[in-house]
Amino acid sequence: MSTPTSSSKKKKKKTGFGHYGGTPGQSSEGGPAGFTDDMRDRQARGKDPYRVASDESDGEEGMRRLGEVSDRESFQVVEQRRMAAQILADPELLMMHALSRRDSIPGTRLHFTRILCGFAEEEPARQRPPNRS
Numbered sequence: 001m002s003t004p005t006s007s008s009k010k011k012k013k014k015t016g017f018g019h020y021g022g023t024p025g026q027s028s029e030g031g032p033a034g035f036t037d038d039m040r041d042r043q044a045r046g047k048d049p050y051r052v053a054s055d056e057s058d059g060e061e062g063m064r065r066l067g068e069v070s071d072r073e074s075f076q077v078v079e080q081r082r083m084a085a086q087i088l089a090d091p092e093l094l095m096m097h098a099l100s101r102r103d104s105i106p107g108t109r110l111h112f113t114r115i116l117c118g119f120a121e122e123e124p125a126r127q128r129p130p131n132r133s
Contacts, residue, residue: 035049077118080115080120081115081116081118084112084113084115084116085116087112088109088112088113088116094108094109094112097112
């Protein structure tokens with residue numbers, strides 16, 4: 001019979017990463033060290049968890065989320081954009097507006113895309129060709 005020697009007896013090294021293993025920097029409470037509940041909440045909503053809550057209102061001037069309405073835009077502009085989005089989403093509406101504008105479908109699509117993007121400028125009134133009677 002052989003007796004176990006000190007070389008065959010190995011002790012497991014403790015990692016110190018909690019009860020179930022985990023990763024470095026993670027405590028046994030289930031979250032990264034130093035994360036508060038507010039930080040976890042911001043991270044879960046896809047925001048920067050390290051940013052202070054008062055900084056969240058400060059965004060880039062031109063950046064908006066889809067469907068977000070700016071306080072600087074009038075109701076008329078918001079309604080025009082909503083209508084343009086509906087027209088661009090429905091091919092039948094796009095064709096109807098192309099006929100009423102006496103324009104091609106790609107030209108009408110460009111017109112409503114410009115409205116949707118905020119680049120619409122007042123177009124000069126088109127002159128009808130004189131009727132030959």
